[in-house]
Amino acid sequence: MxxxxxxxxxAFSKVGTRPLRPDGIDKVTGRARFGADMNAPGMLxxxxxxxxxxxxxxxxxxxxxxxxxxxxKAVVTAADFPDRQDEFRDVLVNVMARDKALYDGHAVxxxxxxxxxxARKALSxxxxxxxxxxxxxxxxxxxxxxxxxxxDTMFTKGVEPTPTKPSNVAARLEFGRGDVAAGFxxxxxxxxKTFRTEATHQGYIEPHACLASVGSDGQGELxxxxxxxxxxxxxxxxxxxxxxxxxxxxxxxxxxxxxxxTTVFIEPVALALSRKAGRPVKLxxxxxxxxxxxxPTASTSIRVKMGIxxxxxxxxxxxxxxxxxxxxxxxxxxxxxxxxxACYELENVHVVxxxxxxxxxxxxxxxxxxxxxxAFAVEGVVNDLAERIGMDPIDLRLKNAAKEGTRxxxxxxxxxxxxxxxxxxxxxxxxxxxxxxxxQGRGVACGFWFNFGGQTCxxxxxxxxxxxxxxxxxxxxxGSRASMCLMAAEELGIPYDRVRAIIADTSSLxxxxxTDGSRVTFASGMATIxxxxxxxxxxxxxxxAIWGIxxxxxxxxEGAARPAGxxxxxxxxxxxxxxxxxxxxxxxxxxxxxEFNAENAGPSFASHLVDVExxxxxxxxxxxxxxxxxxxxxxxxxxxxxxxxQGGAAQGVGWALNEEYIYGADGRLQNPGFLDYRIxxxxxxxxxxxxxVEVPNPGHPYGVRGVGxxxxxxxxxxxxxxxxxxxxxxxxxxxxxxxRVLHAMDARRMAQAAE
Amino acid sequence: xxxxxxxxxxxxxxxxRGSFEIEGATIGQILAGLGEACPRLKPLLEQGVAxxxxxxxxxxxxxxxxxxxxxxxxxxxxxxx
Numbered sequence: 072m073x074x075x076x077x078x079x080x081x082a083f084s085k086v087g088t089r090p091l092r093p094d095g096i097d098k099v100t101g102r103a104r105f106g107a108d109m110n111a112p113g114m115l116x117x118x119x120x121x122x123x124x125x126x127x128x129x130x131x132x133x134x135x136x137x138x139x140x141x142x143x144k145a146v147v148t149a150a151d152f153p154d155r156q157d158e159f160r161d162v163l164v165n166v167m168a169r170d171k172a173l174y175d176g177h178a179v180x181x182x183x184x185x186x187x188x189x190a191r192k193a194l195s196x197x198x199x200x201x202x203x204x205x206x207x208x209x210x211x212x213x214x215x216x217x218x219x220x221x222x223d224t225m226f227t228k229g230v231e232p233t234p235t236k237p238s239n240v241a242a243r244l245e246f247g248r249g250d251v252a253a254g255f256x257x258x259x260x261x262x263x264k265t266f267r268t269e270a271t272h273q274g275y276i277e278p279h280a281c282l283a284s285v286g287s288d289g290q291g292e293l294x295x296x297x298x299x300x301x302x303x304x305x306x307x308x309x310x311x312x313x314x315x316x317x318x319x320x321x322x323x324x325x326x327x328x329x330x331x332x333t334t335v336f337i338e339p340v341a342l343a344l345s346r347k348a349g350r351p352v353k354l355x356x357x358x359x360x361x362x363x364x365x366x367p368t369a370s371t372s373i374r375v376k377m378g379i380x381x382x383x384x385x386x387x388x389x390x391x392x393x394x395x396x397x398x399x400x401x402x403x404x405x406x407x408x409x410x411x412x413a414c415y416e417l418e419n420v421h422v423v424x425x426x427x428x429x430x431x432x433x434x435x436x437x438x439x440x441x442x443x444x445x446a447f448a449v450e451g452v453v454n455d456l457a458e459r460i461g462m463d464p465i466d467l468r469l470k471n472a473a474k475e476g477t478r479x480x481x482x483x484x485x486x487x488x489x490x491x492x493x494x495x496x497x498x499x500x501x502x503x504x505x506x507x508x509x510x511q512g513r514g515v516a517c518g519f520w521f522n523f524g525g526q527t528c529x530x531x532x533x534x535x536x537x538x539x540x541x542x543x544x545x546x547x548x549x550g551s552r553a554s555m556c557l558m559a560a561e562e563l564g565i566p567y568d569r570v571r572a573i574i575a576d577t578s579s580l581x582x583x584x585x586t587d588g589s590r591v592t593f594a595s596g597m598a599t600i601x602x603x604x605x606x607x608x609x610x611x612x613x614x615x616a617i618w619g620i621x622x623x624x625x626x627x628x629e630g631a632a633r634p635a636g637x638x639x640x641x642x643x644x645x646x647x648x649x650x651x652x653x654x655x656x657x658x659x660x661x662x663x664x665x666e667f668n669a670e671n672a673g674p675s676f677a678s679h680l681v682d683v684e685x686x687x688x689x690x691x692x693x694x695x696x697x698x699x700x701x702x703x704x705x706x707x708x709x710x711x712x713x714x715x716x717q718g719g720a721a722q723g724v725g726w727a728l729n730e731e732y733i734y735g736a737d738g739r740l741q742n743p744g745f746l747d748y749r750i751x752x753x754x755x756x757x758x759x760x761x762x763x764v765e766v767p768n769p770g771h772p773y774g775v776r777g778v779g780x781x782x783x784x785x786x787x788x789x790x791x792x793x794x795x796x797x798x799x800x801x802x803x804x805x806x807x808x809x810x811r812v813l814h815a816m817d818a819r820r821m822a823q824a825a826e
Numbered sequence: 827x828x829x830x831x832x833x834x835x836x837x838x839x840x841x842x843r844g845s846f847e848i849e850g851a852t853i854g855q856i857l858a859g860l861g862e863a864c865p866r867l868k869p870l871l872e873q874g875v876a877x878x879x880x881x882x883x884x885x886x887x888x889x890x891x892x893x894x895x896x897x898x899x900x901x902x903x904x905x906x907x
Contacts (some may be wrong), residue, residue, distance in 0.1 A: 158873075229838035244835030244902075248844075273907075330907020405902050409834050424835070436907030482833030482899040483878035523885065523906050588906025670890075671882040770882060780906055 085561040086773060089710045092553050093572065094324070103324040106280030106296025107355045114282070115144055115183040117344050117354035118190035119337065120197050121364060122172030122179050125206035125430040125738025126219060129172060129199060132180055136196040142189035145348035146197070147340065148180045152310055159309050161399040165433045166310065166339050172201065173221060173398035174430050175739040176363025183344040183352045206430040206738040210372050210395035213239040213429045221398055221428050239428045241400035244408060246481070247421035254387025254419030258378025260459045266448040267804045268787070269731035270370040270395075273437050274722070274750045277326025278361045283341035284351035291318040291342055296325050298332040298546055299585025304577045310339045311346070318342075321576040322546040329548075329722070330436030333585045336365055362743035366435020367732060369394040369402040373448040375411075379456045383470045387419035388412045388480070392445060395427040396434035402426045403434070403441025406521070410784070411445035412480035413519035414490060414676065415453075415471045420480045430738055436587060438719060439520040439780035443726065443787050447805065450516035450788030455801065464515045464792075465498045468678075472517075489702030489766035490517065490676035496700035496762040497678045511684045511695065512797025518677045518784025522777040523588030524669030524770075528581035529598035531559060531606050531663040535655065537648025539563065541602075542575035543595050544583030549779055550711035551591040555599045557707055558773070562603035564630030565647055581666045589777025592707055593768075594669035600772055606663025613657055614645045671770025672777060677701035679720065679785040683793040690813030692728055692794055694755070700762040704776030709763060715778045717759040723786025725751040727794075731806050828892055830860055832867075833878070833899040839866050853877050854888030856898065876901040 097103035134146040149169045168177045180197050184190040205219035212218060218239055226234050228242040255261050281295035291313060297303050300322040308315045325332065341354040356365065376389040390411050396402025408424040457464040472490045479485055497503060497515065507513060530542040541559055545551065552572040560567045584590070611625040614632030618625075624639035625632050631644035654661050680698040685691070699716040706712040729749040733741040742748045767774025787805060795801045800815050827847045837844050846863050850856035857875070861868035877884045878899040884890055885904070892898060 229835055231841065242835070242838075244838050246832075246834055246837050333905075333907065405835055406904060409901070409904075436905065438907045440905070440907050482831065482901065483883070484881045484897055486881045521883065521904055521906070523883075523904065526886065588904075590906065668886045670884045670887055 083561060085557045085567055086707050087709065089708060090553065090567045092550060093556065094552060105277050105326055106323045109282045109294040111282060111284060111351035114351045114353055115185060115348055116187045116190050117181055117183045117341055117352045118194055119178045119340060120180040120194045122168060122175065122177040124172055124201055124203050125175050126204040127172045127201040128204060129168060129170060129179060130202055131200045133198040134180060137182060137193040140189065140193050140196060142185040143182055143193045144350060145183040145344045146180060147343045147347060151343050153312060159306065162306060162335060163310055165399060166336065174432050176432060178364065181340045181344055183348045208429055208431060208734045208738055210370055210393050210427050210429065213395060213427050214393065214425065221430065240425050241428055242426040244405060244424040249419030251387040251389050251419045251421045255378040258386045259381045260456060261376065261378040262452050262455050263376035264452055264803055265372065265374045266451060268371045268444045268447060269805055270367045270431065271726045271730040272362060272367040273329035273331035275327030275329060275331060278356040278358060279337055279365060280355040281338050281341050282351060282353045283345040285342055285346040287349060289317055293318065293320045293338060293342060294323055295320060295338055296323045296332065298328040298548060298587060301544060301577050301582050302585045303335055303338050306335050307339045307342055311342055319576055319578045322574050325546050325548050329438050330440060330587060331366055333436050333587050334366065358745065359743040362748065363740050364432055366433055368437035369396045369434050371444040373445060375448040375452045377452045377456060379460060381460055383460060383462050383467050385415055385417060385471045388417050389421045392424040393427060394441065395429040397431040398428055399433045400426055400428060407441030407445040409481035410442040410519050411449050414473055414517045416473055416477045417480050438783040442520055442784045443723065446516065446518050446784045447787035447791060450785065451791055454792040465494055468517055469494050486769060487766055488674060488676055489764045492764045492766055493676055493678040493700040493702060496764055497680045497698060500698055500762065502680055502696055502698045502760065505696065507682065510687055510797055511682060512793045514681050514789040514793030514796060516679050516785035516788035516792060518781055519674060520589065520781040520784055521674055522672035523590045524594045524672045525584035525590050526582050526668050527594045527598040528583055528666045529595060529602045530580060531602040533606060533651045533661040535651055537569065537651045539570040541570055541572040541599065542580060543572060544575055544580040545586045545591045545595045546574050548586050549715055550708060551595060553711060554592045554596060554707040558596050558599045559603045562600055562607065563647060589779040590672065593672050593771055593775050593777050596707065596775055597669050597771055598665040598667060601665035602663040605665065606661060609661050610647060610650050613650050613661060617657060618642045673704060673768030673770050675702050675776045675778060675781040677781045677785055679789040681789045681793045683790065683797055685794060685797045685812060687816060690809035690816065692807060692812065694724055694757055696757055697759045699759060699782060700764055701778060701781055702764045702766050702776060703778045704768040704771065705765055705774035706763045707775060712763055712778050713761045716761045716782045719782025720759050720786050721751055721756055723783045724756065724790055727787045727790035727805055727807060729806050729808055828856055828894055828896065828898055830856055830898045830900060833901040835902050836867065836870065836900055839870060840864050851891060852888065853884060853890045853892060856892060860900065874903045876904050
């Protein structure tokens, strides 16, 4: 596709406007159908039996009494899922425990019954004989030589020679360049600190839910709340031994995902129950199950060492990152490591990372997986370096900021990027000049995210009345349907409200990667543009045929085909509506398509600024002001872009101040509910101000960059820097909940009194 | 020949070696050549990696042409949320 962004600067008539969202009425009236809203005749209710132990060998499961209970139509255990040793193995074991339960909440059996009451009763009749084993929850403890081992077959990868003794360290990684020792020797100030973050949940409002139906002919259908129904189809088909073509998956409306719905949990179980019972089965997680058995993010321990000259130039950066990702390999340590120093021009950098398993639920992606934690550590040290040399924290960042031509800390050279523009936007904002009062502090932090593209298909159908039906295959978790309609309308030259976008099921489009990696407005958007251009070409060809002139003598302008060129002849323009009306008798329906793999997503950078006030008597932190400046490349629907900025900041504030998985000594999660797991609500937050920076991405015809993830990268550090500024105490551990802050302030008071 | 450098954790699987000279005109040919030059990397390359060519990241474009003087980094498989 020609990268024509330079040809149309400021020439957009639809892109960049803020029309009403197409799903708004449905969502505010309750008409929108989410995962649990679908029913089917003869439907059964599914329930899952979960391990009460953090780590236990499953000696036996006796489900005979449950199966005999009237109303119970099916019971499944691991025996109903054939074992396998391929890339689906960990998902298989996570979906249904095999020889061991690996965390509190791990599924061990499931039932389908004619009512929820009977299903619950049936669960109580299943006898599981457990041999309770020692468990480990903390990432550092899991790495100790005498830690309880989760997997006897796990030998640390990335170490030469491969260890002969199993451990909980799934992999070690190391990379870098330059000479960090020389860099530190050159520095006037060197700061080294260790930071810790707790596991947090994505906190989506809608729990996982699905309705599965498998007939006696082996044909299956699944209605499910997910970020990627093609992924669900392919994964479930593999786990159940079905042909992909025999499973049709439809994505419901989705009440939040943030990365947590990019894998399967209950979907294969519902399908297995339905297949066994011969009836549809609805399976919905409770909130407690969401916390205990879906995927939170990793908890971490990160040591960072950085050196700086008095003139503000950073001379070296070193980090050691330990991420636990629950009971299976795959914590986001790699991406945390690669993004840690991405905001800065560094000649000397060295990073070591460890992917660690513990007796916790298998982590799932959470917005910019791995990056917020490493940014928390690095941006905390950058903040302290600025303080030590007496330099404005934004000026220090501007002096060292990555820009076009900078070789990134993780390897490749950056193309056009907007970090410096976001820093300048923050520095010139009125927020930065506000005076602070007593017990108040200000924090700044930057963040980076890679952004991704991926496999994408779009179909664009011209209806006979000149309206357009747009079918995309990426579930809309952030307003993408509005953005797709805007881009289609822009290309076709028709009003926004003439285009209607839907999320098509897996049998209606080719494969689409999941909605993740901030990819949809970029990738599905580019596919929409390509599909629209395909349709325009066909519309022009149809007009040429009607006029009896060559196809290349027709151009598309302002929503109509027009003759162009010396030999085209004089014909009045044919609008899209007119061509559509004639289509049945001039060659049949007109549609545009695109099937491609979107690459060159273009990274995104952000700078955040936050003011807080810390109550010295309670340790409670109030966020007074918050500003997000982020590079969107080109904001297709600015209100949604601002919403992404604000949402990331809000989730980051929760991660920084309150959210944490709290485990008891028995390895059980103590706070699996929103009363005890405290996410920020509207009354906890000020209006979050935003500045959209637009440094066009050369990989997209309009310059679009993904915006969904970068916004959660800086807030942990920005809030920690602000709380540290307000209290005069450097906080290195999250969450900075009132008890922790109060304890730190009390400890300082006692130390001062003792002096 | 294209200079191919390893980014992220991949150096942990090449005995610490960070750079290879590989014959190849496309990403696919370069990955195949790299697998021959460093067999320990081969399983990782087959599982899927990201390839940065002149700063642009490709995750699934084996047929993408690569100039001999291009900056090429092989990066671990990456995913977002």
